[in-house]
Amino acid sequence: MSFENAKALDEAYIMHTFGRYPVEFVSGAGAVLLDENGKQYIDFLAGIGVVSLGHRHPAVQQALSRQLQRLWQSSNYFYDENRGELAKLLSELLSKKTDELGHINGSTGSVWKSFFSNSGAESNEGAFKVARRWGEKRLDGASGIITARKSFHGRTLATLAATGQDVFHKSFGPFPPGFASVPLNDIDAMVEAVEHPTEETGPVCGIMLECIQGEGGVWPADLDYVRDLRALCDEHGIALMVDEVQTGFFRTGAPFSFQLAGIEPDIVSMAKGIADGFPMGAVAARGEFGDMLVPGDHGSTFGGNALASAAGRATVETLISEGIGSHVFAAGCHLARRLEALPHVTEVRGRGLLRGAQLDVPIANELVEQGLEAGLILNHIGDSILRFLPPLVISYEQIDTMAERLGALIEKLA
Numbered sequence: 001m002s003f004e005n006a007k008a009l010d011e012a013y014i015m016h017t018f019g020r021y022p023v024e025f026v027s028g029a030g031a032v033l034l035d036e037n038g039k040q041y042i043d044f045l046a047g048i049g050v051v052s053l054g055h056r057h058p059a060v061q062q063a064l065s066r067q068l069q070r071l072w073q074s075s076n077y078f079y080d081e082n083r084g085e086l087a088k089l090l091s092e093l094l095s096k097k098t099d100e101l102g103h104i105n106g107s108t109g110s111v112w113k114s115f116f117s118n119s120g121a122e123s124n125e126g127a128f129k130v131a132r133r134w135g136e137k138r139l140d141g142a143s144g145i146i147t148a149r150k151s152f153h154g155r156t157l158a159t160l161a162a163t164g165q166d167v168f169h170k171s172f173g174p175f176p177p178g179f180a181s182v183p184l185n186d187i188d189a190m191v192e193a194v195e196h197p198t199e200e201t202g203p204v205c206g207i208m209l210e211c212i213q214g215e216g217g218v219w220p221a222d223l224d225y226v227r228d229l230r231a232l233c234d235e236h237g238i239a240l241m242v243d244e245v246q247t248g249f250f251r252t253g254a255p256f257s258f259q260l261a262g263i264e265p266d267i268v269s270m271a272k273g274i275a276d277g278f279p280m281g282a283v284a285a286r287g288e289f290g291d292m293l294v295p296g297d298h299g300s301t302f303g304g305n306a307l308a309s310a311a312g313r314a315t316v317e318t319l320i321s322e323g324i325g326s327h328v329f330a331a332g333c334h335l336a337r338r339l340e341a342l343p344h345v346t347e348v349r350g351r352g353l354l355r356g357a358q359l360d361v362p363i364a365n366e367l368v369e370q371g372l373e374a375g376l377i378l379n380h381i382g383d384s385i386l387r388f389l390p391p392l393v394i395s396y397e398q399i400d401t402m403a404e405r406l407g408a409l410i411e412k413l414a
């Protein structure tokens with residue numbers, strides 16, 4: 001009865017902002033979830049790209065259990081060693097240099113300072129505030145922010161304004177002014193938006209980019225385009241913000257996806273994979289950008305609390321000590337090869353373990369529904385894109401099993 005009860009409670013008392021699938025998961029380990037009947041599902045969603053080390057990773061479990069015995073929340077008025085250690089780890093990871101495949105080959109030596117939040121949207125809000133303070137101090141009050149079409153930056157009003165998809169702009173206006181989007185990978189359009197700002201944005205203080213657009217359908221930015229954006233921002237003294245909420249923490253093989261282009265942004269927003277499923281986000285800023293916000297400018301009651309900091313520190317330490325990046329690179333190539341070989345898949349996009357499979361038949365929704373019956377947790381964007389975001393510890397065998405079951409489902413439904 002527990003599933004029926006969960007469903008009845010949900011229908012009666014929870015806002016219907018998500019269409020739910022008819023399953024309640026009750027436990028999990030690694031890349032596998034179990035429902036209340038003990039049925040196993042291989043997880044290619046990872047709580048929407050969150051459970052980076054897999055479900056109930058012992059390092060995170062132990063860190064959380066230890067912290068549970070000691071203290072949960074004291075607030076940002078006081079020091080917390082885990083919060084500081086995590087921020088130091090983020091600074092070290094953000095300053096890594098990699099090649100175009102994501103192999104670490106040096107450090108820029110930059111120092112990054114972090115602000116901890118509870119979600120991706122909040123991290124982006126923090127990024128906008130840093131960029132606008134920069135505009136106020138260095139650019140005569142410039143406050144415009146340019147993003148890319150098909151981007152997704154969150155569900156708060158400012159992050160919706162930044163999101164370059166009209167479908168999200170219905171009903172909830174007016175939005176904060178100063179945001180506009182231009183087509184991805186079109187450097188001329190971005191130059192035009194920065195050099196001849198419209199009345200809508202006014203003079204521009206920053207650009208925000210996802211190096212691979214996740215929610216929009218797994219659309220990668222060309223590495224040359226990312227480099228051109230860096231040069232454009234340098235030329236005009238404006239902030240380059242990279243939204244690494246979905247792509248961060250080795251999701252693409254590199255610690256952060258911007259490193260694949262060999263550039264350093266000024267401001268980076270993060271969340272999802274940072275704490276293996278414990279709610280946490282961060283915005284980090286480099287050099288002078290890291291000193292833009294001062295006491296009273298920004299805050300969060302829960303952000304960087306004792307439990308989140310313990311989980312985040314354990315997660316990031318383990319991602320590094322297990323050398324997860326090389327596994328993600330190899331497993332990601334394997335996943336892409338298996339997806340490319342499936343019937344009706346016309347293109348596989350993305351990097352590492354963030355992949356999108358384009359179908360030539362509009363059956364993505366049914367594949368996700370029937371995938372559950374076949375013991376697979378899949379995800380779709382629209383009618384014809386499947387998105388794959390498994391825990392980073394997914395095995396080759398689990399990828400093979402998924403590909404076999406998915407191939408059979410496609411044959412059946414197409």
Ligand SMILES: Cc1ncc(COP(=O)(O)O)c(C=O)c1O
Pocket residue numbers: 118119120121122124152153154155210214215243244245246247271272
């Ligand atoms: C790139 C990107 N930015 C921001 C967000 C918003 O994150 P959250 O749902 O944690 O607010 C998401 C969520 O999917 C995302 O993919």
